[in-house]
Amino acid sequence: MWILISTLTMVLAGNLRYAEDQAPAIVNPLFGSSMAEARINELLFQSLYADDPELATIPLLAESGELSPDRTEMTVTLRSDARWHDGTLVTPADVVFTIRAMKEAATASTEAGRVAFISEAVEAGERSVKLRFGRAELRPEDKLTFKILPAARFKSTTVKRTDAFRTAPIGSGPYKLLKYNEDNSISLSATTTSAGVAQITMREVSDKNYQAKLLLYESLEALVRVLPRDLPLLQNNRKVELYPYQTNSWWYLGYNLKREPFDNPEVRAALGMMIDIDALLAPIGTGDRLSGPFVRSSPFYNHEVALDKKNSAGAAERMLQAGYTLEGGLWTKGGRPLTLKVTAHQALESAQDVAINLQSQLLSAGVKVQVEFLQDAAWKSRVWSAREFDLLLSQWSFDRNEDVREQFYSKGSRNFVSYSNPAVDVLLDEARDAADPQVRKLALRKAHQAIHDDRPMLFLWTLDSFAALSTRVKNVLVHPFYFFSFVSTWEMK
Amino acid sequence: MGRSTWWRRAAVLLCALGSFSCDGQEARSSGVDATLAMGWIMRVVQAPDTFSTTVDRGGRDAWIAFHRNDFLGATTGDGAVARRAWGELAVFYDVLADLSRVTWVRLGDTWAARGGPPRGSVLPLLVGWAQNDGEARGAATGVDDPVAGPLMNAWSGRPAWDPPETFRTLPLGQRMLLHAQIRAGGADLQALRSAGGQPIHVEVVAEKPGLNRALFDPLLYLTLKLRADAEAAAITPPVDPLETQLFSAGFGVPAQDDTSVLAALGVALPAAGAPAESCRNAARSLDTALDGWRAELGSLGDPASRALLDELRLVEGLRARLLTRWAVSALDADQPACALAYAELALDHEHPREVTPINSPTLFAALASARMRTGNVRLALDALEALASSFPEVLALDETLGDLSVLQNLGKSGDSREN
Numbered sequence: 001m002w003i004l005i006s007t008l009t010m011v012l013a014g015n016l017r018y019a020e021d022q023a024p025a026i027v028n029p030l031f032g033s034s035m036a037e038a039r040i041n042e043l044l045f046q047s048l049y050a051d052d053p054e055l056a057t058i059p060l061l062a063e064s065g066e067l068s069p070d071r072t073e074m075t076v077t078l079r080s081d082a083r084w085h086d087g088t089l090v091t092p093a094d095v096v097f098t099i100r101a102m103k104e105a106a107t108a109s110t111e112a113g114r115v116a117f118i119s120e121a122v123e124a125g126e127r128s129v130k131l132r133f134g135r136a137e138l139r140p141e142d143k144l145t146f147k148i149l150p151a152a153r154f155k156s157t158t159v160k161r162t163d164a165f166r167t168a169p170i171g172s173g174p175y176k177l178l179k180y181n182e183d184n185s186i187s188l189s190a191t192t193t194s195a196g197v198a199q200i201t202m203r204e205v206s207d208k209n210y211q212a213k214l215l216l217y218e219s220l221e222a223l224v225r226v227l228p229r230d231l232p233l234l235q236n237n238r239k240v241e242l243y244p245y246q247t248n249s250w251w252y253l254g255y256n257l258k259r260e261p262f263d264n265p266e267v268r269a270a271l272g273m274m275i276d277i278d279a280l281l282a283p284i285g286t287g288d289r290l291s292g293p294f295v296r297s298s299p300f301y302n303h304e305v306a307l308d309k310k311n312s313a314g315a316a317e318r319m320l321q322a323g324y325t326l327e328g329g330l331w332t333k334g335g336r337p338l339t340l341k342v343t344a345h346q347a348l349e350s351a352q353d354v355a356i357n358l359q360s361q362l363l364s365a366g367v368k369v370q371v372e373f374l375q376d377a378a379w380k381s382r383v384w385s386a387r388e389f390d391l392l393l394s395q396w397s398f399d400r401n402e403d404v405r406e407q408f409y410s411k412g413s414r415n416f417v418s419y420s421n422p423a424v425d426v427l428l429d430e431a432r433d434a435a436d437p438q439v440r441k442l443a444l445r446k447a448h449q450a451i452h453d454d455r456p457m458l459f460l461w462t463l464d465s466f467a468a469l470s471t472r473v474k475n476v477l478v479h480p481f482y483f484f485s486f487v488s489t490w491e492m493k
Numbered sequence: 494m495g496r497s498t499w500w501r502r503a504a505v506l507l508c509a510l511g512s513f514s515c516d517g518q519e520a521r522s523s524g525v526d527a528t529l530a531m532g533w534i535m536r537v538v539q540a541p542d543t544f545s546t547t548v549d550r551g552g553r554d555a556w557i558a559f560h561r562n563d564f565l566g567a568t569t570g571d572g573a574v575a576r577r578a579w580g581e582l583a584v585f586y587d588v589l590a591d592l593s594r595v596t597w598v599r600l601g602d603t604w605a606a607r608g609g610p611p612r613g614s615v616l617p618l619l620v621g622w623a624q625n626d627g628e629a630r631g632a633a634t635g636v637d638d639p640v641a642g643p644l645m646n647a648w649s650g651r652p653a654w655d656p657p658e659t660f661r662t663l664p665l666g667q668r669m670l671l672h673a674q675i676r677a678g679g680a681d682l683q684a685l686r687s688a689g690g691q692p693i694h695v696e697v698v699a700e701k702p703g704l705n706r707a708l709f710d711p712l713l714y715l716t717l718k719l720r721a722d723a724e725a726a727a728i729t730p731p732v733d734p735l736e737t738q739l740f741s742a743g744f745g746v747p748a749q750d751d752t753s754v755l756a757a758l759g760v761a762l763p764a765a766g767a768p769a770e771s772c773r774n775a776a777r778s779l780d781t782a783l784d785g786w787r788a789e790l791g792s793l794g795d796p797a798s799r800a801l802l803d804e805l806r807l808v809e810g811l812r813a814r815l816l817t818r819w820a821v822s823a824l825d826a827d828q829p830a831c832a833l834a835y836a837e838l839a840l841d842h843e844h845p846r847e848v849t850p851i852n853s854p855t856l857f858a859a860l861a862s863a864r865m866r867t868g869n870v871r872l873a874l875d876a877l878e879a880l881a882s883s884f885p886e887v888l889a890l891d892e893t894l895g896d897l898s899v900l901q902n903l904g905k906s907g908d909s910r911e912n
Contacts, residue, residue, distance in 0.1 A: 055869060139905075238777070397910050400872075402907060438706045440899050471777065481908065
C-alpha cells in the first residue's frame with residue numbers, strides 16, 4: 001500500500017530533471033568547491049540557519065538561538081523534529097562534529113573559512129549546542145549557514161575526501177539520495193509525500209550545447225545556467241521560462257605568483273596588454289567586461305578603474321623592461337622563449353573556445369601557449385592543493401555578500417594565485433569589520449583598485465546569467481546562489 | 494539598415510507591392526483575430542502611408558527614439574511624440590521615486606534594527622524626507638549637523654520655496670533651491686539630472702576619522718517626475734488616434750478599452766493578493782493570444798507586411814509594454830511578487846543589460862523595484878546597472894540601494910564557488 005501511495009505521489013508530483021555540466025565528483029559539504037556541489041548539497045543537507053524567500057535569515061535546523069550579553073557566545077537549540085534521512089534525530093553532537101571537522105587542519109575542508117569565527121563548539125544539553133566566538137558577533141546566525149553533517153557516519157573529525165560518505169550521503173534536507181545511476185546521473189527523492197516535486201534527477205550533460213535542446217525536447221525540466229547564445233532560442237519558446245541566476249560570477253586568468261616569470265609585475269602587465277579581451281568574449285556570448293574582482297553592478301565595484309585594453313607597444317616596452325628580447329617572433333630570455341601553460345577545469349563552459357582564442361592571440365604577440373583541461377580530481381589536486389599551474393582560466397561565483405576575502409587575503413583558503421599585499425589585507429580586514437556600509441564599500445573599492453594595479457589576475461568578464469525552467473514547474477523561486485533553497489514550494493504539473 | 498530609411502523602406506515596399514491599400518480604407522484582415530484586427534498594429538500594417546505621415550509630422554528621429562524606448566531623445570520631437578515621451582518619463586521617474594522612497598525607509602529601518610543610525614548623521618532626516626516629500630521636520634530629532642539639520646528642516650517641498658539667504662550658497666541649499674525651481678517650471682531639467690549624480694550631503698563618519706559618508710538626494714526622482722508630468726501637460730494632446738497609440742502599451746481598438754480587449758482574448762488579470770504563479774499564468778495567456786495573432790499576421794501572405802512587423806517588432810514591443818504596465822500596476826497595488834513575474838517575463842533576454850525597443854527604462858526600474866521589494870536587494874542593483882549609461886542620475890539610487898544591500902549583509906561571511 002505504501003509503495004502504491006508513494007508511486008502515485010511521484011507520478012502526480014513528477015520528476016524534475018536538471019542538467020549539470022559535470023556530476024559532482026563527491027557529495028560531501030566538507031569539500032564542496034563547485035556550484036554543482038553547492039546545488040546538490042542544498043537538496044540533501046540543511047544548515048542551522050538559512051535564507052527565507054525574502055533572503056532574511058531564519059532558523060532551519062535551529063529552533064532558536066540565544067546570544068550572550070557580550071555577544072561572544074550563542075546557545076543554539078535544535079528543532080525537536082529535525083531528523084536525518086535514516087530517521088535518527090539531528091543532535092548537538094552532529095553540530096559540534098561538523099564545526100570541528102571543518103576546522104580540523106588535517107581535513108583541509110574547503111569550508112574552514114566559514115567557521116573560522118567560531119573558537120569552540122560544545123554540547124550544552126540534549127538539544128542545545130554552545131558556540132564560542134573569537135570576538136563579539138552582532139548577528140552570528142547570519143554566519144551559521146554551513147551544512148550540518150551526521151557525526152555517526154564518520155570515524156573522526158579528520159575526514160578524507162575519499163571517505164565512503166561521498167557516495168552514500170545522509171543529510172537532513174528536503175531530498176534524500178535514491179541512487180547513483182550508470183549514466184552518472186543522481187536520483188533524489190522527496191522526504192515528504194506532500195512535496196510538490198517528488199523526485200529530482202541531476203543529469204550530467206557535459207556538452208553544454210546540447211543542454212538547451214534537451215530542455216526544448218522535454219528531456220530536462222531545468223537548466224541551471226543557459227549559455228548566452230541559447231538565450232534567444234529559449235526565450236522564444238513558450239514552454240520555457242528564464243530566471244536570473246548566479247549573477248555575481250566573473251571569469252579571470254590567474255597568474256601563479258610563486259612561479260617565474262609571473263612573479264614579475266612587468267611580465268604580468270605585458271601579458272595583459274597582449275590580450276584583446278573583447279575578442280575573447282565575443283564568440284562565447286554577451287556580458288560585461290570587468291576591471292577588478294566584482295561585477296559592475298556590485299556596490300564594491302570601483303568604476304574609476306579603467307578596463308585593460310590591448311596595447312602591443314606597451315606590452316613590448318614592458319617585456320623589454322623585464323629583460324626579454326623578441327627573437328624569431330618570440331619573446332626570449334636567456335635563450336629560452338617565454339612559454340606558458342593555461343589550465344582550465346574541464347567543466348568550465350566555453351573554456352575551450354576562450355583558451356584556443358587566447359593561445360592564438362598570445363602566439364601572435366610572441367608567447368607560446370599550451371592548454372590543458374583538467375578533470376575535477378586533478379583540478380582539486382593540482383590547483384586547490386599543490387598550486388601547480390602557470391595561468392588559470394576559471395570563474396568565481398559569489399553569493400550576495402560578494403566576499404572576496406578568501407581569494408585575495410594573503411592567507412585566504414581560495415587564494416590559489418598566492419597573492420599577497422599587506423595593504424589589501426588591511427582593506428579586507430576593514431571591510432570585514434565595518435559597521436557602516438559606506439566604510440565597507442570604500443574599503444573594497446580601494447581593494448579593487450589595488451588588486452587591479454597588482455595584477456594577480458587578468459579580470460575578464462561577467463556573462464549574462466540565467467537559469468531556464470519548464471513551465472511545467474510551477475511556483476518557482478530560484479535562490480540567487482544556491483538555486484534549490486526554496487524547492488519545497490515548487491510543484492510539477 | 495540606416496536610421497533614415499529604416500521604416501520608410503518597409504512602408505514604401507508595402508504600398509509598392511499593392512497588396513494593401515495605402516490609405517487604410519481597404520482592410521484585408523480575413524482570418525486575423527477580429528478584435529485585434531481593429532487595433533493600431535493592424536492599422537499600421539495596412540496603411541503604411543498614414544504611418545509614414547504620422548511619423549514625419551512629429552519628427553522621424555523623435556519617433557525612432559520613442560520606438561527604441563529612448564524617451565529623452567523623443568522629447569526633442571514635436572507634438573504628440575514629445576508629449577508621450579514626457580509621459581513615459583514621468584512614469585519611469587515615478588517608479589524610481591517610489592523605489593527610492595522604499596529604499597530610504599528600509600535603510601532607516603535596517604539601521605534601527607542594528608542599534609540606530611550613525612551618530613550625528615542626517616540620515617534620519619533624509620529618511621523622513623523620502624517618506625513625506627521633504628515635509629519631515631519632526632524627523633530632525635537627533636540630527637546634530639549644525640548646517641544640514643536646520644536647512645533640511647526649512648525645506649518646504651513647495652515650488653515657491655524661498656530658502657533663507659544664508660543657505661543659498663551652501664551646496665545643500667543650492668540643491669534644494671534647484672528642486673524648487675524645477676518644480677516651478679524654471680531651470681533646466683538637465684541641471685538636476687546632472688546634480689543628481691553628486692551627493693546631497695557629505696558628513697564625517699564619526700567612528701572612522703578621515704572618511705566621509707556621502708548621502709544622495711531622496712527627492713530627486715519625485716521632482717523629475719513632477720517636472721516630466723508638467724512638460725507633458727503643456728503640450729496639446731494629439732487628435733490623430735494613431736499618434737496616441739503608436740508604440741503604446743494599448744491595443745488601440747476603437748470603442749473598446751484594453752480590459753475588454755484582454756477579456757476577448759481570454760486574458761484575465763488575477764485579483765489582488767493572487768500568488769505570483771497566477772500572474773505568470775496571465776502573462777502566458779497573453780502570449781498564447783499574441784503568438785496566435787502574430788502567426789496569423791505572418792500568414793497574410795504579404796512579405797512587406799511581414800517585414801514591417803519584423804523590423805519594428807510591433808507585436809513583441811506591444812507585449813513587453815503591456816507586461817511592463819502590468820508590472821508597474823502590480824507595484825502600485827503592493828504586489829511585488831506579481832510585478833516581478835511580469836517584469837521578468839517582459840525582459841528581452843537577448844539584451845538583458847540594455848535599453849532596446851523591448852526593454853524600456855521603465856521595465857528596468859520596475860524590475861529593480863520588484864526585486865528590492867521581494868527581498869533581493871542585491872539583484873535590484875543589476876537592473877539599475879542597465880540604466881546607468883542613459884540615466885546618470887540613477888547613481889543616487891544605486892548608491893543608496895547599495896548601502897542598504899551592504900548594510901543588510903554586514904557581518905556575514907560570504908560563500909564563493911567555482912564555475
